[in-house]
Amino acid sequence: MPQSSASDKNVRIVRATSAFDCGGRCPLRLHVKDNVIVRIEGDDAEEPDQLRTCLRCRAYRQYIHHPERLMYPQKRVGRRGDGQFERISWDEALDTLANQLKRVKKIYGNGAILLMTGGGYLASLHRGGAAAQRLLNMFGGYVTHYGNISSEGAVWASLTQYGSVMVGHSREDMLNSRLILLWGWDPARMISGTNTMYHLIHAKENGARVIAIDPRYHDTAATVADQWVPIRPGTDTAVMAAMANVMIREKLQDQAFLDRYTVGFDRFKSYLLGEEDGVEKTPEWAAGISGVPADIIASLAREYATTRPAALMDCQGPARSAMGEQYNRCAATLCAMTGNVGRPGGSAGGGLMGIPVAHMFRSPGIPAGKNPFELEGPKVKGTLDIRERVIKRIHINTLFDAILKGKKGGYPSDIRMAWSMCNNYLNQTGNSNKAAKALQSLEFFATQELFMTPQARYADILLPVTSTAERSDLMRPWPSGPYFMFSNRALEPLGECKDDLEIATELAAKLDIKDFETHSEEAWLRRLYERSTDLKHHIRDFDRFRQEGIHRIELETPVVAFRKQIEDPENHPFDTPSGKIEIYSQRVADIVDGLCPPIPKYLPTSEDRNDPLSRKYPLQLITPHPRNRVHSEMYKVEWLRETEPHRVWINPVDATPRGIEDGDEVHVFNDRGTIAIIAWVTERIIPGVVSVTEGAWYAPDANGIDRGGCANTLTRDAYSGGGAAVLNTSLVEVMKGKRS
Amino acid sequence: MNQFGFYFDQTRCTGCSACRVACKDWNDIPAGPENWMRITYTEKGKCPDVFVSYLASPCWHCDNPMCAAACPVDAIHKREEDGIVVVDRDRCLGNSACDEKCRKACPYHAPQFGPEPGAKMGKCNLCLDRIQAGKKPICVDACPVRAIDAGPLDSLEKQYGRARTAAGFTYAKRVRPAVVFKPKPTSP
Ligand code: SF4
Ligand code: SF4
Ligand code: SF4
Numbered sequence: 001m002p003q004s005s006a007s008d009k010n011v012r013i014v015r016a017t018s019a020f021d022c023g024g025r026c027p028l029r030l031h032v033k034d035n036v037i038v039r040i041e042g043d044d045a046e047e048p049d050q051l052r053t054c055l056r057c058r059a060y061r062q063y064i065h066h067p068e069r070l071m072y073p074q075k076r077v078g079r080r081g082d083g084q085f086e087r088i089s090w091d092e093a094l095d096t097l098a099n100q101l102k103r104v105k106k107i108y109g110n111g112a113i114l115l116m117t118g119g120g121y122l123a124s125l126h127r128g129g130a131a132a133q134r135l136l137n138m139f140g141g142y143v144t145h146y147g148n149i150s151s152e153g154a155v156w157a158s159l160t161q162y163g164s165v166m167v168g169h170s171r172e173d174m175l176n177s178r179l180i181l182l183w184g185w186d187p188a189r190m191i192s193g194t195n196t197m198y199h200l201i202h203a204k205e206n207g208a209r210v211i212a213i214d215p216r217y218h219d220t221a222a223t224v225a226d227q228w229v230p231i232r233p234g235t236d237t238a239v240m241a242a243m244a245n246v247m248i249r250e251k252l253q254d255q256a257f258l259d260r261y262t263v264g265f266d267r268f269k270s271y272l273l274g275e276e277d278g279v280e281k282t283p284e285w286a287a288g289i290s291g292v293p294a295d296i297i298a299s300l301a302r303e304y305a306t307t308r309p310a311a312l313m314d315c316q317g318p319a320r321s322a323m324g325e326q327y328n329r330c331a332a333t334l335c336a337m338t339g340n341v342g343r344p345g346g347s348a349g350g351g352l353m354g355i356p357v358a359h360m361f362r363s364p365g366i367p368a369g370k371n372p373f374e375l376e377g378p379k380v381k382g383t384l385d386i387r388e389r390v391i392k393r394i395h396i397n398t399l400f401d402a403i404l405k406g407k408k409g410g411y412p413s414d415i416r417m418a419w420s421m422c423n424n425y426l427n428q429t430g431n432s433n434k435a436a437k438a439l440q441s442l443e444f445f446a447t448q449e450l451f452m453t454p455q456a457r458y459a460d461i462l463l464p465v466t467s468t469a470e471r472s473d474l475m476r477p478w479p480s481g482p483y484f485m486f487s488n489r490a491l492e493p494l495g496e497c498k499d500d501l502e503i504a505t506e507l508a509a510k511l512d513i514k515d516f517e518t519h520s521e522e523a524w525l526r527r528l529y530e531r532s533t534d535l536k537h538h539i540r541d542f543d544r545f546r547q548e549g550i551h552r553i554e555l556e557t558p559v560v561a562f563r564k565q566i567e568d569p570e571n572h573p574f575d576t577p578s579g580k581i582e583i584y585s586q587r588v589a590d591i592v593d594g595l596c597p598p599i600p601k602y603l604p605t606s607e608d609r610n611d612p613l614s615r616k617y618p619l620q621l622i623t624p625h626p627r628n629r630v631h632s633e634m635y636k637v638e639w640l641r642e643t644e645p646h647r648v649w650i651n652p653v654d655a656t657p658r659g660i661e662d663g664d665e666v667h668v669f670n671d672r673g674t675i676a677i678i679a680w681v682t683e684r685i686i687p688g689v690v691s692v693t694e695g696a697w698y699a700p701d702a703n704g705i706d707r708g709g710c711a712n713t714l715t716r717d718a719y720s721g722g723g724a725a726v727l728n729t730s731l732v733e734v735m736k737g738k739r740s
Numbered sequence: 741m742n743q744f745g746f747y748f749d750q751t752r753c754t755g756c757s758a759c760r761v762a763c764k765d766w767n768d769i770p771a772g773p774e775n776w777m778r779i780t781y782t783e784k785g786k787c788p789d790v791f792v793s794y795l796a797s798p799c800w801h802c803d804n805p806m807c808a809a810a811c812p813v814d815a816i817h818k819r820e821e822d823g824i825v826v827v828d829r830d831r832c833l834g835n836s837a838c839d840e841k842c843r844k845a846c847p848y849h850a851p852q853f854g855p856e857p858g859a860k861m862g863k864c865n866l867c868l869d870r871i872q873a874g875k876k877p878i879c880v881d882a883c884p885v886r887a888i889d890a891g892p893l894d895s896l897e898k899q900y901g902r903a904r905t906a907a908g909f910t911y912a913k914r915v916r917p918a919v920v921f922k923p924k925p926t927s928p
Contacts, residue, residue, distance in 0.1 A: 040765050042881060052884040058761040062771075188754035198885050201752050219754045222792035223885075230788050627756065638771030639764050643757040643779075651787060683787045 011038065014490040015549025017475055018057050019126075019468045020630040021119035023191030025360075025477035026053035027550050028060060030469065030490045037061040037469060037490060049552070051194045051483075056630060059639040063467070064491070068636055069450055070464035071495025080440055083457040090496065093461050094503070097419065098510035100444040101139065104417045110141040110373050111413030114403070117144070118423025120633060121500075123473035123487070124363045124528050125521065128422025131504035133368040136419075138513045141373030143413045146380060146393035146723075149429060153319030153724025154351030156596070157328030160384055160585045160722075163575030166359065166561060167332075167350035169311075171196050171480050173558035174203035176345030179303065179310035180210045182225065183331060184236065184318035186218040190625040192315070192353060193480030200224055209307075211300070213239070213292075215622055216649065216691055217684040229300065230686035232609060233620050233728055235290035236318050238602040239297055240330040242286035245272040246301035247337055253305065254339030261569060262336050264584020268599045281602075289602070291686060305338050309345030312338075316351050317624055322605035322729040323596075325722035327351075330600035333583050341581065342566025344558065354479035355559040357534075363476050364532035366501075366524070373413075385591045386723045397429050397717055397725040400438035421448035421465070421500055424632045426455035430717035430727055432698045432710050433673045448500055451636060454698040454710070466497040472521055472546075474528060474535070482553040484535060486546045489521075595721025607716065607731045609688065617670045617731035619654065619690050623711035626693035635697050646696050646709050647680035650734060653687035655679065660736050667705065668692065670732045673713035675706040679734075690734060694727075743803065743823035744866055745893040745918025748796050750906045752887040752922075755779055755794035762882035763798075766867065774852040776864040777879055782908040784926070793907040793924045796888060798864035798879065799850035800917030801825045810845035812838055815861070823893075823918060824866045827851075834858035847912040866890060893918050 014030045027043040040060055043050045073093035078084030104112050115136055117129025136142040148155065158167050171193055174180060180203060187196040197220065204210055204224040212221035213229045213236070221228050231239060247253045248269055258265045274280035283294035283301075290297075304310055314331035318324060332341075332349035340346030354361070374380065378388040386395070392412050394402040406414035418439075426435040432454070439445060439458035446461040456462055470493045475485040493499075498506075501521070508516035519527065529535050529542055538553060539545045564572040573579030577587060589598035597603070604610060609620055625631070628640040635641075648668055650660065660666055662681040667674050668690065677692065685691055692711040699708030706713040711727075718726040763769070763777040778797040785791050801818075805825045808816040815831035818824070835853045842861055843851040853859040867877035871890075875881070880888045889896060897920055904911040906923035 039768075040762075041878075047886075052882070053758070054884055055756055055758040055761045058758055058765055058882060061765065188756060195884070197754060201885050217787070217790050217792065219756070219792075222790075223752065223754045228788050228790065639761050642771050643760060682783065683785060683790045684783070684792065686787060 008033065010034070014488050015547075016469065016487040016490055017485050017549070018060060019121045019123045019473065019475060019487070020056070020633055021122055022056065022630045023187070023196070023478065024054060024194040025475055025481070025485060026057055026194045027051055027485065028053065028057055032490050035491050037064055052198070053194075054191055055628065055643065056634055056640060059634070059637050062637045062639050063634050064469045066451070066636055068452065069494065070452065070462060071497065072464060073496065074462040076460045080460070081436065081458050083452065085462060090498070093463055094506055094510055096461050097446045098507055100417055100446070101511065104444070105140060108414065108416050110139070111143050112416040113142040114415045114418040115142045115144045116399070116418055116420035116423055116425060118425065120422030120424070121468070122360065122478070123475045124365050125473050125524050126471050126499055126501055127363070127365050129500070130366040130368060131501045132419065132421060134366055135504045135508055135511070135513065135516060137369040137371050138508075138516060139511055141371045143373060143415065144393055145396045145399050146389050147396045147719070147725070149396055149725045149727070150320070151316045151352060153324040153720060153722055154316045154328045156384065156722030156724070157319070157325045157332065158350035158352055160588055161329055161332045161350060161582055162348065162562065165352050165361070166354050166356040167348045168353035168355050168479055168561055169347060170355050170482070170555060170559040171199040173344055173560060174199050174208070174311060175206050176558070177203055177208050177309055177311040178345065179307040180208050181304065181310070181312045182210065182212040182214065182220060183312060183314045184214055184327070185313045185315035186214070186220045186624065188219040188223060189627045193477060196480065215686045215689045216624070218624070229292055229296060232291045232686060233318070233622050233689060234321050234323075234605065234608050235602070237323070237326040237330045237600060238281070238286040238289040239292055240327070240334055241272060241281040241602055242283045242297045243301035243304065244268070244334060244337060245281045246283060246298050247305045248272060250302070252302065253337040257339035258336060261341070261566065262581040262583050263578045264582060264599060267584040268333060271599055271601060291688070304334070309340055309343050310338060311340065311345065311347040312349055313347060314349050314351045315353070317728065319351055319724050320727045321724065322607065322718070322720050322726045323603050324720050324724035324726070324728070325596055326600050326602065333600055336581050336583065342560060342562040344560050348561045352479060355482060355561070357482035357553060357559060358476055358484050358538070360476040360478035362534060363474065364528040364535070384587050384722070386595070386719070386721065389723070395719045395723065396425070397719045397727070399425055399429060400431070400435040401717055403438035404434070404441060416442065417444040418442055419446050420455070424453045424455045426458070427453065427632045427698050427710055427712060428694070430712055430715040430725065431672050432706070432712045433700070433704070434717060436700070448503065453632065454708070463503060464495060464497045465503070466493045466499045470494060470497065471499055472525060474525060482555070482559070484539065484545070484551045486549050488546065488549060605729060607729045611731065613731050617733045618688070619732050619734060620688060621668070621711070621714055621730040621732045622689060622691045622728050623694040623715060624691060626695045629695050632695040632697060635695065645678055646693070647678045648734065649680050649682055649685045649691040651683065651685050651687040652681055654690070654734070655681045658734060658736060660734065664736055666734050666736055668714060668732050668734050670714055670730065672716070673706060674704070675709045675713050677709040690732065741820060741823050743801070743893045743918050744871070744891060745801055745896060745920070746798065747889040747896045747900045747920050748906065749887040749922040750793055750795065750924040752885045753794045753796060754885060755781065756884065758882045758884055759796060759879035759888060762878045763864070766878040769862065770854070772855050774854045774859070774862050776852060776862065780908055791926055795906060795908040796879070797848060797850070799825060800848060800919050801866060802918065803916035804914065806845040806847070806915050807842035807851055810841040812841065816842060822871070824868055826865050826868065827861050827863060829860045829862070832860040834860050847915060848917070893920070896920050
């Protein structure tokens with residue numbers, strides 16, 4: 001039996017949290033003995049306010065102390081990508097990186113240096129890449145990527161419609177809803193804010209009717225939904241447009257709301273009635289596209305329009321697709337048509353679900369300074385024209401194409417070396433086989449990592465970094481709280497691990513950069529606190545905050561997005577050019593040859609189910625979040641892996657003719673690649689669609705078959721007109737056993 | 741005797757496994773076949789009319805523990821004071837010697853064994869160390885949707901009612917498991 005740490009005097013309890021790119025931020029009490037975490041307990045606040053962790057942080061210690069953690073610097077000895085490495089000293093590792101930076105800068109210029117940063121660690125001080133950005137800016141600049149794999153479509157839609165990304169309600173507001181539409185939203189799995197699922201269950205127990213519209217009968221639906229409406233991927237906007245049409249035909253829309261708070265409804269209406277293109281967007285029209293029967297579309301429209309208040313909860317998954325932005329915009333438009341924007345129990349749509357109080361976006365951080373490489377040309381932020389944003393940066397989902405093609409392919413520079421931290425983009429952006437080729441083509445690749453990830457295998461120099469448990473930091477939830485967290489360092493760095501800030505500081509010396517500030521972690525954290533207006537406003541006593549590990553903000557009433565704009569529109573215009581909710585956006589119309597229409601519209605795309613390619617690859621692939629890892633983080637943790645095998649969901653309608661039985665090994669493939677994976681034959685997915693959770697580690701065998709089952713071996717490295725990464729618009733075929 | 745037991749709200753459980761992982765962490769059990777808390781799955785019907793339920797399956801600390809009766813060396817024992825069924829691993833012969841008699845006797849397969857030959861039996865002990873420290877079992881504290889509770893069975897019955905069945909669970913009269921449920925209705 002294990003020792004009882006509860007009574008062991010040598011056990012310290014450390015208040016901490018994790019910095020994963022998950023939807024939660026959960027208080028942890030780490031039991032630490034002899035620099036080892038021996039057990040985990042969660043939040044100890046009085047109920048009902050406990051912020052409860054999901055299974056992942058319950059397995060936190062197996063992640064931190066995993067035997068495969070990288071513990072010392074290494075250099076490549078075999079062929080690149082073969083994964084053969086040899087231990088070296090920190091000095092040699094950092095000298096090599098510094099010399100390569102100098103060499104590449106001298107021969108090719110700063111634009112040839114690619115900095116790859118990401119969401120692998122989300123906090124203030126040690127945030128992915130912050131220190132590296134500061135360093136490289138002082139070194140003359142670098143080229144980097146633009147956009148967020150998860151949510152760019154939702155960001156574009158919310159900025160277009162509302163001029164704001166803070167479109168969420170605090171979660172307890174669902175208690176005020178009488179009807180909740182889970183439209184592509186599965187918070188039991190993707191968390192969406194600690195305790196979100198618990199609040200949703202309370203809303204259901206409080207009498208709200210819940211309808212799930214989704215290709216899958218996911219666990220949230222299975223738990224709370226009164227009705228499941230299976231829908232084909234990429235067709236959400238068609239169904240929403242038909243619902244809007246029913247509302248107009250039956251005069252169910254809240255015309256007073258539309259007149260007062262929105263612009264452009266008439267343009268949308270004329271699209272719906274077919275005045276624009278001769279096709280009325282009737283339920284029958286949408287049924288043919290989406291697979292949702294026309295009578296169900298009509299009854300959804302009626303129920304949503306006549307039940308007040310009602311919350312249409314759209315999220316980001318369906319928006320990670322070709323024309324994905326349209327789904328979030330159309331959802332927001334329905335929220336306006338039903339008068340639910342700015343109202344308790346309602347919702348604004350837009351997919352982001354964030355509240356402005358203590359939001360992660362507002363975290364303080366190390367000042368990065370300006371990137372000399374980006375000084376010329378348009379600003380990276382603040383435009384809806386994605387083409388302007390990619391003049392100086394590379395869209396995240398074409399990163400590897402840019403490495404392969406450079407300026408000739410229309411990218412901002414020819415890349416010769418890359419320095420990477422807090423990401424595993426080979427695995428997590430579209431088209432992993434192409435990514436592997438691109439990493440092969442670099443002159444030099446250095447990466448900071450905790451594990452030998454699929455991407456780290458391609459490194460020339462591997463730098464082992466500390467985990468969250470070996471650092472202190474200021475943290476915030478995304479996208480809901482509100483609360484602030486202080487994660488206390490529980491362990492002294494394991495092995496020879498260093499944190500990213502230390503690495504940048506030591507590199508600064510090797511690059512002869514003089515004014516790279518070298519404060520201790522402690523001093524930095526105090527400075528960040530002092531500089532952060534909202535932290536200072538809410539927290540008087542920094543030491544107490546650190547000791548308690550959390551500061552909760554009491555809300556008198558739930559946060560409701562745009563409440564002020566609706567209650568007092570004269571004094572609180574929306575942050576759009578018209579000051580109103582823009583169902584028609586002149587800014588979007590002004591983008592010549594805009595790739596997104598100025599009103600929300602359903603538009604066919606390549607690799608949707610009507611693409612002629614569907615004769616060869618007849619199944620649509622979706623790639624939702626995994627439950628037992630955070631994207632590709634924690635993939636190695638056995639306590640998590642054993643909770644759920646990695647499987648492709650397939651309906652018997654598709655499995656039977658292919659001779660596939662539950663538990664068979666199958667190949668899922670298209671022109672981009674093939675994965676080997678176990679089949680899960682289930683009625684929980686609509687026929688014609690298969691589902692593979694993202695984040696399993698890419699592991700090609702000698703024949704190029706990805707034995708790891710990485711979903712992105714099959715996805716496209718493309719982005720939609722508003723910047724959405726096109727990851728849920730892929731056609732595939734599935735076959736039993738070996739592909740001949 | 742003040743029998744302790746569980747309450748499980750099947751209408752809330754999302755099948756997430758937080759309880760299962762927390763149990764492994766608290767009780768220091770390696771990944772592998774020994775799972776003191778298991779989540780079992782039921783699926784019925786056809787798209788779009790599908791029924792799905794999960795069942796948290798620890799040891800139910802039965803009134804008449806057949807596992808104890810089956811053990812050839814009396815390694816399993818039901819505690820007088822709280823009815824918690826515990827195993828003395830020093831006494832347990834290991835699975836190869838006794839052919840897993842306890843596991844076979846238990847209608848719920850609660851007795852568990854690690855992968856190594858001769859593994860000693862392990863199973864849910866209702867987090868006795870936590871109960872003794874005045875806390876709830878770790879699975880109770882871990883469940884993100886508060887679907888599990890544990891404590892004296894009579895007070896659980898007072899608070900949650902006396903339902904003794906749930907989807908995927910059969911109340912075995914011969915052992916009388918110490919559990920009450922809020923079952924998930926098979927048709928809404
Ligand atoms: S992974 Fe995220 S949501 Fe899950 S427990 Fe950890 S912090 Fe919370
Ligand atoms: S009571 Fe404790 S030992 Fe039993 S299943 Fe729950 S966590 Fe595991
Ligand atoms: S933690 Fe709760 S919701 Fe998750 S599987 Fe266990 S009982 Fe079910």
